[in-house]
Amino acid sequence: MGYVPITPFRRTAEAVCVQRARVQSAPAPLPVVSKWDILSELTEARAAFGLSDRDISVLRALVSFHPGTDLGADPAKLVVFPSNASICTRLNGMPDSTMRRHLAALVASGLITRRDSPNGKRYMRRSRGTATAFGFDLSPLPRRFAEIAEAAEAQRSLQEEIAALRETLSLMRRDLLGLLESLPEECQDAALTLSEDTRRLLRRKAGLPELRQREAELSMALTHVPPAEVISTEEMSTNAAEYEQHYQSLKKESSDSEDDPSWYPMQSDIPGSENALAKKKAEAIPPRIALRTVMSACPSLNDYAEGPIRSWSDLVRTAEGLRPMMGICRASWEETKRHMGQIEAAIVMAAMLERFEEIKSPGAYMRGLSQKAARNGFSAMPMVLALLRREGTAQYSPGRAA
Incomplete structure (x- = not known):
C-alpha cells in the first residue's frame, strides 16, 4: 500500500x-x-x-x-x-x-x-x-506484546495477593470466633459484628484496599485478647466439639420413650410456684449472643418462619412451630424451656435444625441438653460458634478469585 x-x-x-x-x-x-x-x-x-x-x-x-x-x-x-x-x-x-x-x-x-x-x-x-x-x-x-505481558504479570501478582489475603482473613475470623469467650464482655458484641461482616465480605469479590482494611480491623480485634486468658488448643477443641459430643453420648438414650411420664411438668411448675418464678426470671435474662449472629449461623430457620425473624419473640414462636416437625414431644420441650429459658431453648432448636440429618434422635438429644442445663447450666453460644466456624471454613476455597 x-x-x-x-x-x-x-x-x-x-x-x-x-x-x-x-x-x-x-x-x-x-x-x-x-x-x-x-x-x-x-x-x-x-x-x-x-x-x-x-x-x-x-x-x-x-x-x-x-x-x-x-x-x-x-x-x-x-x-x-x-x-x-x-x-x-x-x-x-x-x-x-x-x-x-x-x-x-x-x-x-x-x-x-x-x-x-x-x-x-x-x-x-x-x-x-x-x-x-x-x-x-x-x-x-x-x-505491544511486551506491554501486554507486563500487565498480565501484574494482574496475576494482584490475584495471588488477593487470594492469600482472603485466606488470612478466613483464618483470622476463625480465631476471633474461637477466642470470643476470652474477650472482655463489652467487646464481644463488636467482635461478633466484625465476624459477620467479614463473612459477608468473603462471599463477594472485594478489592485489595478493602481486604487490607478488614485485615487491620481483625488484627486490632485480636489484640484485645488478654494473653493470660487465651484458651488452649485443647480447651477450644472441647468447646467447639461440644455439639458432637452430645450426639455421641445420646446414642444409648435414643430408645427412651418420648412419652415417659417422668418428663411431664411437675406440680411445682404450676404458675406461682418457686420453679415457675425461677423460670420467668431465667427467661428475662437476655442471651449473650446477638440475634443476627444466631440467624447467620442458622439460616434454615427462615424457611419455617411465618415472616422475617426480627426479634427474640419471633425466634421463640418459630421454634414452637418447628418442635413437632422435628419429632420432639411437648414434655421434653417444656422441660428444656424450664431449665434453659425459652430464648436459649429456641436457639438450641435452631442449631439442631442446621444439623438435623446428623442427629438420629432429636428428642433424646434435647433431653440430654436439658439435663445438662439442670445440672451445671447451659449456654448455646458454643453451638452457634461451631456452626459459624463450619460455615466460614466451607465458604473459602484456595485459589478462588476474589
Whole structure:
C-alpha cells in the first residue's frame, strides 16, 4: 500500500487516535509472536486495557482470520478483511450491532487499527503482483506484546495477593470466633459484628484496599485478647466439639420413650410456684449472643418462619412451630424451656435444625441438653460458634478469585 490512511471512513477521529495511528503506521521492525500467546496474555490483562471478556472474544474471532500462527512474520498479511457476517458467524451468531460495539472498544484501546478503503468496504485488491488489503490491522498486537505481558504479570501478582489475603482473613475470623469467650464482655458484641461482616465480605469479590482494611480491623480485634486468658488448643477443641459430643453420648438414650411420664411438668411448675418464678426470671435474662449472629449461623430457620425473624419473640414462636416437625414431644420441650429459658431453648432448636440429618434422635438429644442445663447450666453460644466456624471454613476455597 503506497499510502496508509489515518482517519476512519465517515467517522470522526480524536487527536489521540490520529497520533496513535501515525505511530503504528511508521515503518518499524515487528517482533514475531504467536497470536495465541498474545490472546492468552491479553485475557489476563484485559482490565488494564479497559476491555471485557466479550471484547476478547471478538478479538479472538478477528485474529482467527489471520493465516498462520505467528503475528509479525509477514507484515503484509497483518490486515484481515472479514465481513461483519463472517465475524458474527465465528462468534456463534452474535448480533451485528453488538459485534460492532465490541470492535469499536478494541479500536479505542489501540490493540487493532482500522484500514478503511475509499468506500469503507473491506477487501483485498491485487494489482501487478502486489496485494493491498483494507480492513483491520493487527500489527499493534505484536508491537505491544511486551506491554501486554507486563500487565498480565501484574494482574496475576494482584490475584495471588488477593487470594492469600482472603485466606488470612478466613483464618483470622476463625480465631476471633474461637477466642470470643476470652474477650472482655463489652467487646464481644463488636467482635461478633466484625465476624459477620467479614463473612459477608468473603462471599463477594472485594478489592485489595478493602481486604487490607478488614485485615487491620481483625488484627486490632485480636489484640484485645488478654494473653493470660487465651484458651488452649485443647480447651477450644472441647468447646467447639461440644455439639458432637452430645450426639455421641445420646446414642444409648435414643430408645427412651418420648412419652415417659417422668418428663411431664411437675406440680411445682404450676404458675406461682418457686420453679415457675425461677423460670420467668431465667427467661428475662437476655442471651449473650446477638440475634443476627444466631440467624447467620442458622439460616434454615427462615424457611419455617411465618415472616422475617426480627426479634427474640419471633425466634421463640418459630421454634414452637418447628418442635413437632422435628419429632420432639411437648414434655421434653417444656422441660428444656424450664431449665434453659425459652430464648436459649429456641436457639438450641435452631442449631439442631442446621444439623438435623446428623442427629438420629432429636428428642433424646434435647433431653440430654436439658439435663445438662439442670445440672451445671447451659449456654448455646458454643453451638452457634461451631456452626459459624463450619460455615466460614466451607465458604473459602484456595485459589478462588476474589
